Amino acid sequence: xxxxxxDTAIRTxxxxxxxxxxxxxxxxxxxxxxxxVMLVNSVKPLEEITGGGMMNLPEVFTLEPWLQxxxxxxxxxxxxxxxxxFWNSIKMVVPAVIVSTILGALNGYVLTxxxxxYDTILFGLMLFACFIPFQIVLIPMARMLxxxxxxxxxxxxxxxxxxxxxxxxxxxxxxxxxxxxxxxxRAAQIDGAGxxxxxxxxLLPSSGPIAVVSIIWQFTNxxxxxxxxxxxxxxxxxxxxxxxxxxxxxxxxxxxxNVHFAGAILAALPTLLVYIVAGRYFVRGLMAGSVKG
Amino acid sequence: xxxxxxxxxxxxxxxxxxxLVLSPSLAMVLVFVYGFILFSVYxxxxxxxxxxxxxxxxxxxxxKLWRLSHWETSLINMGIFAGLYIVICTCIGLGLAIFLDQKxxxxxxxxxxxxxxxxxxxxxxxxxxxxxxxxxxxxxxxMHTWGWTSFExxxxxxxxxxxxTVVLAAVWQTSGFVMAxxxxxxxxxxxxxxxxxxxxxxxxxxxxxxxxxxxxxxAFLSAFVILSHLAIKTFDLVIAxxxxxxxxxxxxPATFMYSYTFTRNQMGIGAASATIMLMTxxxxxxxxxxxxxxxxx
Numbered sequence: 001x002x003x004x005x006x007d008t009a010i011r012t013x014x015x016x017x018x019x020x021x022x023x024x025x026x027x028x029x030x031x032x033x034x035x036x037v038m039l040v041n042s043v044k045p046l047e048e049i050t051g052g053g054m055m056n057l058p059e060v061f062t063l064e065p066w067l068q069x070x071x072x073x074x075x076x077x078x079x080x081x082x083x084x085x086f087w088n089s090i091k092m093v094v095p096a097v098i099v100s101t102i103l104g105a106l107n108g109y110v111l112t113x114x115x116x117x118y119d120t121i122l123f124g125l126m127l128f129a130c131f132i133p134f135q136i137v138l139i140p141m142a143r144m145l146x147x148x149x150x151x152x153x154x155x156x157x158x159x160x161x162x163x164x165x166x167x168x169x170x171x172x173x174x175x176x177x178x179x180x181x182x183x184x185x186r187a188a189q190i191d192g193a194g195x196x197x198x199x200x201x202x203l204l205p206s207s208g209p210i211a212v213v214s215i216i217w218q219f220t221n222x223x224x225x226x227x228x229x230x231x232x233x234x235x236x237x238x239x240x241x242x243x244x245x246x247x248x249x250x251x252x253x254x255x256x257x258n259v260h261f262a263g264a265i266l267a268a269l270p271t272l273l274v275y276i277v278a279g280r281y282f283v284r285g286l287m288a289g290s291v292k293g
Numbered sequence: 294x295x296x297x298x299x300x301x302x303x304x305x306x307x308x309x310x311x312x313l314v315l316s317p318s319l320a321m322v323l324v325f326v327y328g329f330i331l332f333s334v335y336x337x338x339x340x341x342x343x344x345x346x347x348x349x350x351x352x353x354x355x356x357k358l359w360r361l362s363h364w365e366t367s368l369i370n371m372g373i374f375a376g377l378y379i380v381i382c383t384c385i386g387l388g389l390a391i392f393l394d395q396k397x398x399x400x401x402x403x404x405x406x407x408x409x410x411x412x413x414x415x416x417x418x419x420x421x422x423x424x425x426x427x428x429x430x431x432x433x434x435x436m437h438t439w440g441w442t443s444f445e446x447x448x449x450x451x452x453x454x455x456x457x458t459v460v461l462a463a464v465w466q467t468s469g470f471v472m473a474x475x476x477x478x479x480x481x482x483x484x485x486x487x488x489x490x491x492x493x494x495x496x497x498x499x500x501x502x503x504x505x506x507x508x509x510x511x512a513f514l515s516a517f518v519i520l521s522h523l524a525i526k527t528f529d530l531v532i533a534x535x536x537x538x539x540x541x542x543x544x545x546p547a548t549f550m551y552s553y554t555f556t557r558n559q560m561g562i563g564a565a566s567a568t569i570m571l572m573t574x575x576x577x578x579x580x581x582x583x584x585x586x587x588x589x590x
Binding site for chain 2: 010196227275
């Protein structure tokens with residue numbers, strides 16, 4: 001959205017402008033509210049929350065809830081905290097993001113610079129795969145992972161995320177390479193450069209921005225996934241989102257809201273950091289998935 | 294001769310490499326998406342219970358499904374949820390986009406604040422809102438300690454209102470994204486037309502009503518398609534926020550499918566409900582993707 005200009009022909013009076021600022025600020029507060037609630041309540045003792053102080057700043061500041069959420073809270077039957085599940089998520093996300101982005105780049109290259117009959121239909125088939133309700137593939141996928149010996153493993157989850165992510169990564173690279181001058185490719189071909197040489201020497205060096213878009217999109221999506229994690233992971237391979245849900249929903253003992261909030265921030269932190277550092281690329285990915293061009 | 298045969302082989306290889314490179318992805322999609330869809334649709338016509346089984350039962354599962362009050366509840370909830378979610382997100386998104394488009398100071402700060410929820414997991418969103426809306430410790434309790442003792446807000450625990458808390462959390466998560474879609478549309482409008490209309494004495498209200506908003510039609514369409522497909526797929530948010538309850542007050546087709554397939558061991562009925570979800574999304578997405586891809590040529 002960086003390319004958007006602020007130029008507009010509409011002129012507004014002072015009263016209207018004040019009202020507009022007021023509404024915009026109110027909405028900003030609305031969007032920040034849950035983040036505020038999570039943050040302040042994750043650093044206060046439990047009594048302050050149950051005593052009706054959810055909106056107050058902490059009277060006693062403590063990092064204890066964070067430590068508990070990270071390393072000692074009860075998740076399922078084990079008092080391990082979220083730490084092992086955090087690493088499960090990392091082990092699932094990293095290979096899935098790398099593989100799906102590489103495949104997306106190659107697919108986008110083929111679909112724009114080596115066009116053949118029916119290529120748009122094939123691309124449409126790949127793209128539609130991103131939008132299906134994944135409930136329709138849960139049952140056969142569970143069987144397939146079992147047959148492949150990947151049931152209940154982070155590798156299995158990574159595979160699932162590659163399969164259902166390539167539609168989007170292909171879309172990004174396809175749209176990006178579509179506007180790349182084809183004459184350059186033709187010239188390189190006349191000079192005798194082959195398929196991979198052209199990709200490696202000509203397209204890849206200028207693919208930085210779209211690769212970032214693809215990596216960030218895939219990272220956010222896969223990290224935040226719950227359905228596949230809940231369906232295919234076992235107790236030892238659960239990703240962060242599933243573990244967080246188990247922590248919050250567990251019905252045994254006292255509900256430690258402060259630990260829940262700390263856990264929620266821990267689960268949100270990686271994607272939130274990526275958003276703060278490279279939000280521009282994240283938004284670009286979002287927009288490419290909806291409005292074309 | 295040898296040279297030309299070699300060159301011939303090379304060009305033919307060059308012609309095949311692109312297709313070879315595309316084929317692993319294509320094979321994966323064909324098997325894991327379309328093959329699996331066929332498999333699930335097939336299962337919806339079988340007597341599968343705890344495991345897939347292949348005894349053909351015709352339309353029996355669909356017959357049973359439509360007679361289940363549980364399914365009816367989840368469809369009614371879907372109607373309420375999707376309707377409100379799409380309309381409210383579109384209104385907030387369009388409103389914020391129009392306001393942000395008035396040369397606002399601090400736009401660069403406000404925009405990321407409106408959009409950051411999109412980067413969060415629905416489980417995180419659900420957790421935050423679950424405890425904020427909880428009458429015991431959240432908003433209601435806070436109002437009581439602040440002195441407003443008659444304040445009541447127990448929607449999340451109330452069968453008749455719990456579905457609206459799902460709408461609230463979902464709107465919180467995606468309305469900023471809709472804002473970004475409309476803002477991109479607004480920024481693409483030619484200012485010359487607006488200036489000309491202003492010369493003719495058109496008011497701001499009329500500018501928006503007659504010129505700007507009609508030009509945002511593609512953004513409206515995209516917003517509708519994206520929001521409706523998100524609505525139908527809503528699953529994690531309900532699980533984290535209400536767990537489908539109280540009772541079945543916030544069950545949606547996605548949670549219905551999950552519980553029938555994996556906890557109630559009625560895989561045939563689960564597959565039938567998944568098939569209906571797929572058909573609904575296909576009816577919305579296929580024309581949209583078709584139009585988008587055709588325009589590109």
